[in-house]
Every structure is written in structure tokens, then in C-alpha cells.
Amino acid sequence: MKKLLILLLILLFAGAWVGQLMIQDSGYTLIAYNNVTIEMSLWVFLIAMFAVFFLFHWALNLLRGSLRSGQRFRLWSQGRNQRIANTKSLKGLIALSEGKWWQAQRLLTQAGDKSELPLISYLAAARAAHEQGEDADCDELLNKARDAAPQAEIAVGISQAQILLSRGQYEPCLATLLDLNKKAPKNTYVMKLLREVYIQLNDWSALSKLIPELRKHNAVKPAKLLKTEQRCYSNILEKSISQLPAHADNEEKAKALGTAWHNMPGQLSSDDVLARHYTNLLVSIGAEEKAEAAIRDLLKRNWDDSLIALYGRIQGSDAKKQLEFAKSFLNDYPMNADLLLTLGRLSLRNQHWGKAVDYFEQSLEEESRPETLSELARLLQHMGETERTLKLIENNFSLIGNGLPQLPMPEKAVAITKPEPIISDDHIHAKPRFKPIS
Known part of the structure; x- marks a missing residue:
């Protein structure tokens, strides 16, 4: 209140002082341009200049306010659309988790680019389309996800590989994964998917080359990796025989099998599971002498009932x-x-x-x-x-009658003559x- 009073007193004294100046001398102002001249007192000119200044300032503020209003409207509209899209994305993800595929696809597709995370919306919508068997829609949504976030190429590629794998389209899935593996050679999930595809394609040679990478990057748990190795090299041993010409004799088969066995990684030659399989294959091609020596080595390391039973069925080089x-x-x-x-x-x-x-x-x-x-x-x-x-x-x-149906039998046993x-x-x-x- 005191400040306002002081300000009013200052304005009053200033006004009185200016009024006294105007009475003493009104001044003179001349503006000439070509044949046009404008004459006025200095004080009128100053008042006109202040009026023009305030008018221009008011017009500028009015224009700025209108622009801000338009911008505020656009921001409000965008925020509203984003809130709607986010709500649809949330509802779509909930529907996806509940297995409501059609509803999830519709909501997530509608959210699309308007949501804060279009990549997630499109990937989730692609999964929903896949679950419904809508392959064309699924591929289209994956392309939209790729366009929405080019920097997420690996993520989109992994989703595409998963979908191709579940469809049973192993060849295109393999091509996708190999491309991803070149771009992200240390991605362990890509390695896991490659492992699965190689198994489905029975490409045991490629799998054997992948196994060292799986071990190096700890992509698979040791127990699972061991089973993978056993399955892989068991099939490699079988393939060494099956890929021979039909006219190949047992000696050629034994040679091919032996080569495959010795080409395996050193630590696997002492694996009991593989050694048993190798022995059974030797028996199957008639190489019983080699099989007998292999079983003997296995039994020296670890006792096994099935091995000792097999040992009695084969003929070694020295029966004694x-x-x-x-x-x-x-x-x-x-x-x-x-x-x-x-x-x-x-x-x-x-x-x-x-x-x-x-x-x-x-x-x-x-x-x-x-x-x-x-x-x-x-x-x-x-x-x-x-x-x-x-x-x-x-x-x-x-022992020999086990499993026979219950049927009527004579009350007394019939004597058997000349058995x-x-x-x-x-x-x-x-x-x-x-x-x-x-």
C-alpha cells in the first residue's frame, strides 16, 4: 500500500512537471516526405509516438496469444490422442495375456504410432495375429514395428524368428537367425534359437560348430548343453554309416564310424552315453571285436547293467x-x-x-x-x-504266459505224452x- 502511494505521488509530481513544461514551450515538430509535410507540437508528437508504441505492443501480444492458443490446442489434442492410445495399448496387452487374441490385435493395432511405445504395440499385435493364424497380418505388423523403430532391428528380427519357428518354417527362420547372428554375434538368445532350428532341421554338423559358441557365452545351462552334445554327436555317428552307399560293406561302415568317433572333441570320447551308442553301432554293423574292446573300457570306468548284458551278446577276439x-x-x-x-x-x-x-x-x-x-x-x-x-x-x-487273456481252462490238467x-x-x-x- 505504501509503495502504491509513493508511486502515485511520483506520477503526480512528474505530471505536474511535464504540464509546466508544456505551458512554457509547446515545441515544434515537422515531418516532410516528398510533397507531404506534417507539422505538430513536440508534445503531440511524443504522445502520438507513445500511442503507436502501445498499440503495436498490444497487437503483438494479441498475435502471440492466438499462436499460443493454437499450440496449446495442438498439444492438448496430441496428449488426448496419446492417452487414448496408451489406454488401448494397456487393454490390448491385458487381452494378450488373457489369450483374447482378436481383441488384443485390434486394440494394439489401433494404438500403433500414437502410443508412446509403438514398437511394443506392433510386436504384441503381431503375436496376437500369429496366434490366430493370420500370417499376412502378422508379417505386416512386424514390418510396421521395424519401420516404427529402425534401431530395434534385432528385437524385431528375434520376434520374427520365434514366429517362423513356431510355424515350422525352419528354412526362412534359419536365414533370419543367421543374419541376426552376424549383426549381433554375442546375442545368446539368437544362439538358443539357432540351436533349436538346427535340431529341427537335423543339421548336426552345423550344430556341432555352434556348440563351442554356446559354451563360450554360457547361452545354455551345462546340463542341457551336455544333452545337446550327446544328441548331436550320436546323430553324427549314425549319419557316418547311413550316408554311405547302399553297397558299402561292414568294413567300410566300421571305418567311417571310427573316423566319426575319433573326430569328436576329446572330452566327449570319455562320455558314457556316447560311448554306449558308439558300441551299439559297432554291434549293429557286425564289428563285434571293436565293440567288445570298447565295452571293456567302459566297464572299467563305470559299472553298468546294460553294458554287461550287451557284453555277453557279442563275440570278441578271444572268448576265454x-x-x-x-x-x-x-x-x-x-x-x-x-x-x-x-x-x-x-x-x-x-x-x-x-x-x-x-x-x-x-x-x-x-x-x-x-x-x-x-x-x-x-x-x-x-x-x-x-x-x-x-x-x-x-x-x-x-514268465511266458504273462499278458495272456483270461480264458476258460479244463478243470483237470491233461497228461502230456511224447512231449x-x-x-x-x-x-x-x-x-x-x-x-x-x-
């Missing part, structure tokens, strides 16, 4: 040494049914008929198996012990033909 090697495990596994069955078979190869019977009987006592029953019954039959064979079958009939044992190498279904193996 093979039997002695199997016997060396009796102290540690005296009641193992697989070991006893193998010892019985190896005893047959050495023509130790009595010992073979003992081993088969012990194995059958430890674990009743149709395979062991068949081996023992076949041996007893060829030893001429028919009654013992029939009694053996009668006592273990449940003809029917026993095969694997099951008791046909007359045996047995020759001692020397």
Missing part, C-alpha cells in the same frame, strides 16, 4: 579272455542277474556247458526273466535233459536249432 574279464566283476556284483546271464553266455562260447547251466540258474533265481528262462531251457534241451526242461518251463510258466519242447532263442515259440560256439 572275454569270460575271464566278466568273471572279474563277480566279487563286486555276485548277485547281479545281468552279470550272471552274461557269464552263462560266455561260458557257452567256451563250451563250459555245466557252468553255463549254473550261471543261468543263478541269474533266473535272482531275477525271473523270459530271456534267462529261454537261454537255460534251450541249453537243457540240447543237453538232452527234456524232463528238466519241462519242469523248468512249468515252474516258470508265468516236444518248443523253445526259441528269445522266447519259447519254435523248435530250437543250437550249435555250440567255439
Whole structure:
């Protein structure tokens, strides 16, 4: 209040002073331009100049205010559209998480470029279109995502690769991933997708080259990576045989298989899973001597029931040494049914008929198996012990009769005269033909 009063007093004194000056001398002002002259007092000229200045200032403020109003309207309109787009994006993402694909695609597509994050909207809309099987719409939305955010090429490419992979379009998916791998060689997710595509394409050679990169960048957990290696090199071993010409003999197959085995990374040569597979392949092509040596090395490292069972089925270079090697495990596994069955078979190869019977009987006592029953019954039959064979079958009939339907049977057993044992190498279904193996 005091400041206002002081200001009014100053203006009053200033006005009185200026008024006194105007009375004393009005002054003279002349403005001439070509043939036009304008005459006025100095004070009128000054008042006119102030009036023009204030008029110009007012007009300028008016223009500036109108421009600001238009800008405010545009900002308000843009903000409103963005809020609407953000709301649609949120609703679309919720619909996507709930599996409402059509609704999600519609809302996210409408949001589009008007949302704060158009890339996310378009990628999510592409996924919704993919879930509906709308491949054309999906591809179009992916292109819009790429155009909306060129700097996010890797992200869009990964989404496209995922969609192609789920469609089963492995070749274009592989092309996309290889391009991404060149642009982002350290991207572990691209490596994971490449691993999956190579498996689907059965491209084991390419997968074997990718595995060191997976290990280097810790792209896959060690346990999963080990399984990948085992699967990869197991198929490489099989392929080394299958890709040979149809007329290739067993010797050529064994050579190709051996080359594939020795070309594997050093640490995998001691992998039990791969070694077992390699051994089984050797057996399948008739290279039993090599298989016997491989199984012997495996059993020295780690005991395995399936390996000792396989060891009794193959014929090594020296049947006596093979039997002695199997016997060396009796102290540690005296009641193992697989070991006893193998010892019985190896005893047959050495023509130790009595010992073979003992081993088969012990194995059958430890674990009743149709395979062991068949081996023992076949041996007893060829030893001429028919009654013992029939009694053996009668006592273990449940092994060969397992799975038979419940059918009516005679109340009294019918006496069997002139029995003809029917026993095969694997099951008791046909007359045996047995020759001692020397």
C-alpha cells in the first residue's frame, strides 16, 4: 500500500512537471516526405509516438496469444490422442495375456504410432495375429514395428524368428537367425534359437560348430548343453554309416564310424552315453571285436547293467579272455542277474556247458526273466535233459504266459505224452536249432 502511494505521488509530481513544461514551450515538430509535410507540437508528437508504441505492443501480444492458443490446442489434442492410445495399448496387452487374441490385435493395432511405445504395440499385435493364424497380418505388423523403430532391428528380427519357428518354417527362420547372428554375434538368445532350428532341421554338423559358441557365452545351462552334445554327436555317428552307399560293406561302415568317433572333441570320447551308442553301432554293423574292446573300457570306468548284458551278446577276439574279464566283476556284483546271464553266455562260447547251466540258474533265481528262462531251457534241451526242461518251463510258466487273456481252462490238467519242447532263442515259440560256439 505504501509503495502504491509513493508511486502515485511520483506520477503526480512528474505530471505536474511535464504540464509546466508544456505551458512554457509547446515545441515544434515537422515531418516532410516528398510533397507531404506534417507539422505538430513536440508534445503531440511524443504522445502520438507513445500511442503507436502501445498499440503495436498490444497487437503483438494479441498475435502471440492466438499462436499460443493454437499450440496449446495442438498439444492438448496430441496428449488426448496419446492417452487414448496408451489406454488401448494397456487393454490390448491385458487381452494378450488373457489369450483374447482378436481383441488384443485390434486394440494394439489401433494404438500403433500414437502410443508412446509403438514398437511394443506392433510386436504384441503381431503375436496376437500369429496366434490366430493370420500370417499376412502378422508379417505386416512386424514390418510396421521395424519401420516404427529402425534401431530395434534385432528385437524385431528375434520376434520374427520365434514366429517362423513356431510355424515350422525352419528354412526362412534359419536365414533370419543367421543374419541376426552376424549383426549381433554375442546375442545368446539368437544362439538358443539357432540351436533349436538346427535340431529341427537335423543339421548336426552345423550344430556341432555352434556348440563351442554356446559354451563360450554360457547361452545354455551345462546340463542341457551336455544333452545337446550327446544328441548331436550320436546323430553324427549314425549319419557316418547311413550316408554311405547302399553297397558299402561292414568294413567300410566300421571305418567311417571310427573316423566319426575319433573326430569328436576329446572330452566327449570319455562320455558314457556316447560311448554306449558308439558300441551299439559297432554291434549293429557286425564289428563285434571293436565293440567288445570298447565295452571293456567302459566297464572299467563305470559299472553298468546294460553294458554287461550287451557284453555277453557279442563275440570278441578271444572268448576265454572275454569270460575271464566278466568273471572279474563277480566279487563286486555276485548277485547281479545281468552279470550272471552274461557269464552263462560266455561260458557257452567256451563250451563250459555245466557252468553255463549254473550261471543261468543263478541269474533266473535272482531275477525271473523270459530271456534267462529261454537261454537255460534251450541249453537243457540240447543237453538232452527234456524232463528238466519241462519242469523248468512249468515252474516258470508265468514268465511266458504273462499278458495272456483270461480264458476258460479244463478243470483237470491233461497228461502230456511224447512231449516236444518248443523253445526259441528269445522266447519259447519254435523248435530250437543250437550249435555250440567255439
